[in-house]
Amino acid sequence: MVFTRLLGSLGVGGPTVDTVLAPGPVLPGGTLSGEVRVEGGRAEARIEGITLELVARVEAETEDGEHEGGVVFERYLVGGGLRIAEGERETVPFSLVLPWETPLTELYGQPLGIVLGVRTEVAVAGGRDKGDLDPLTVGALPAQEAVLEAFGRLGFGFRCADLELGRIGGTGQQLPFYQEIELTPPPRYAHAVNEIEVTFLASPGGMDVVLEADKRGGLFSEGHDTLTRFTVSHEQAGQLDWTSEVDGWVSRLVEHRAVYGDHASYGHGDPYGGQHSGHEGHGGHGGHRSGPGVGAAVAAGAAGLAVGVAGGLVAAEIVDEVGDFFEDEDEDENENEDEGGGDED
Structure with missing residues (x-):
């Protein structure tokens, strides 16, 4: 998925990032591989760090009822120190070991309704941005x-x-x-x-x-x-x-x-x-x-x-749900950060 939301923090014409996961389910404790594809925009840019987050939709019960939220349960730094010229393309391969307790999202090829994703965070001079989410498929041991x-x-x-x-x-x-x-x-x-x-x-x-x-x-x-x-x-x-x-x-x-x-x-x-x-x-x-x-x-x-x-639910709907759910989470998070920044000033 191309991170079109990067335009917000890197400026119109800034670099785009596309994270591609290897096809097929991964097992708990197994290796998730893929690559992050970076393409330069209209001007040179320096990417200081590329981090992949494993994110899950989790339910929590409190005194005022049941709530859902996104939980980051693992982070991996996969690249950084990249200087991308105008129109230049760079590929950053990665190979990550999933936590053994990573929940199952499918059984016998059929989805269980569990929402997991891999989200890419890109750090550039002056800030960082969290892009769209790629659905993560995990099979059973x-x-x-x-x-x-x-x-x-x-x-x-x-x-x-x-x-x-x-x-x-x-x-x-x-x-x-x-x-x-x-x-x-x-x-x-x-x-x-x-x-x-x-x-x-x-x-x-x-x-x-x-x-x-x-x-x-x-x-x-x-x-x-x-x-x-x-x-x-x-x-x-x-x-x-x-x-x-x-x-x-x-x-x-x-x-x-x-x-x-x-x-x-x-x-x-x-x-x-x-x-x-x-x-x-x-x-x-x-x-x-x-x-x-x-x-x-x-x-x-x-x-x-x-x-x-x-x-x-069917597989395609779950893929849509992954993106929609965590997009809402990110918007709430950005609003909180903006409010927090005002307090600090």
Whole structure:
């Protein structure tokens, strides 16, 4: 995408920048490659730095409701010290390693509705400018696919996925947010749970799988959430009987009020350090319906979990949403900076 917005800070006739990502999805912990193409304008310009930001649309729950905002979760300096003459073209290649906890945006080639992007910031003498956003596509690691396929074989369906601001206590979580993949239960478990949320916290050595169940209430009791964690290695992806493994996880989660650690569950013991109010306000768990329709999943291949996109979004619409959402974020940010500059004077 050509950063036409650069004209605002560099002046009409200034250089343009086009960041091109290598085609295809990248895996968490994998390498994102591409190049930044710079073309000189009507006069010579010196570009002091080119920085790529990984940005995510994240939900946050506060006392006054649920809000969405952009979170920068990684920055990479990929170039600088460029003097671009009039009409000159320069290419800056890059190769970046994504954080292991980078959330998944697609599964089996179908988008999950997660908004991630790569934004290019260009620093020139006298200022800097953030250009348009390129959508970032992230696929699943083999171990993540194995777990989700097992859920599919057990009859679970995909409901939706989102990113939540905050941290899960008792884990080694690195990013300031985590991904939840919400699944609807099969008849075998429908009497006990409304849904199960799956969170992957990957690292170079393996992966934590955090499961949270929204349990149904009984005649004399209210529903409640239970949570538990399991750790697997990347090497186990092709070695375990994942259907039996995941079935055991779900049975343990449903049959027992398993919470690892005294204050490790979402929304208990303030594991978010005040940043997040936990799941008590997350869309009202008790209000979900597990019947067919919204976000329904269909079997694919050998009964694996194939997903549709929640809310009827398609890939092209998500690409548009990426740009629209972060463009609004940038406008708000620029307004705040202008107001702040006035105060400093």
